[in-house]
Amino acid sequence: MADTPTSEHGAGGELPFLTLWYRFLFFDWLFADPGAARNVFERHAALRHNRAMCRHFPTYLRRWSALTLFGFGMGCLFERAHQASLWPAWFFTCACLSMTGMVVMLVAWACLANARVQ
Template sequence: MTSEHQPPPTAEPGSDHPGPELSFGQLLYRFLFFDWLFRDVNAARDLFERHAARQHNQRMSRYLPVYLRRWSVLAVFDFGLGVLCEKVVQATVLSAWFFTWSCVTVTGMVVITVAWLFLAFARMP
């Protein structure tokens, strides 16, 4: 007996054709990291491909605030777990682990913000 309900295939934002099904690891990676959305401008062979890649990257920069929100939730979550482990559980090593990860996520938030500012507000020559 076959199932009538199948989940919709995943696709890249802005594309008309559906992509292949993603594994959980790939889906989690795409949920947290945004590099798969962008094209490498330096890999372009000529000026037209470079311009097209830059335009594509500027269009995809509209998704960076979504990733910024995701990473800010991670930072607050990690910081909250660090406070919980330090104050309630009295586990200093575990709290240091969570505080370290909150610093890493805040650093990621800075990278996302800078990338978004450079891409969203850059003028095309």
């Protein structure tokens, strides 16, 4: 019964909202784990798959840069207009965390795009 499409995707074959939101923001579901490969052929296939999927990194970088700009913008707005101290700190912290995520994505993209398959 677990193999039916309705068990994972819902009644209409669509993904649940939280799954869609997760896939919209995070990219790990696109990539295969080479460490879980049982032999060199599966590891090679996983690496080739990951290199092919690295073309999606610019899309995720645009999404995360929008989150970063939103966080910095809201932080500046709350700091200047409302003279609040807790809300700007929260928005600036979220913006810094999303910027750190962008750096991780850039490094992963550079490594995958320039990796040599042997």
